[in-house]
Amino acid sequence: LGDGPLKGRHVLVTSGPTHEPIDPVRYIANRSSGAQGTALAEALRDLGARVSFVTGPASVPPPAGVDVVRVETAQEMAAAVEAALPADAAVFAAAVADWRVANAAGQKMKKDGTGALPRLDFAENPDILAGVARMGAGRPRLVVGFAAETETVEAHATAKRARKGCDWIVANDVSPGTGIMGGAENAVTLITAEGAEAWPRMAKGEVARRLAARIAQALA
């Protein structure tokens, strides 16, 4: 472990998408690459933190030098987060599926030749960020959420911060045309109790380093 300002601190990071099974071979997913969460875990590691990295099936490999816990579903991610606590700070960069398929089939679903269509019923997944932000004893001192918005980013993210009960929200504009989702750059607005700070567009690695430095400051 490094010797930086986060030496001796434990930071939990969630990253990547989740996969929600429909049957043993099919699932519902989203386009999260895990790039920003992975960059953040690297930056926290580089400042000396012990990092627990709970990741869904991301398209970028997890960083070296962190404790990697691989999960598939939102429910598995929630359990892995609980098992990784306590932590000094927790950052929720994962794109967790809001819903899972409630009537997932135990065997591969098949066409029956009559043209009958399958029907999916949904159940709401646990909100992992809100759960941790609202825990009493054992709550990490700093709880950070992400918000991917496509319009009125600052207002939506400020409302989300209050609704989730977290300390900070890192909001980004993922409108089509920004190239941010799955891209190399990010333009974020950091929402804290003090207000909103719009950061210039920069590489995801640079966003990660700045965020990690702010986290170190907040825990100092």
Ligand code: C5P
């Ligand atoms: O609810 P929404 O998806 O807009 O909020 C995004 C933030 O909440 C992200 O930090 C995400 O990791 C977290 N989240 C979560 N569990 C969920 C849904 C979102 O931790 N079920």
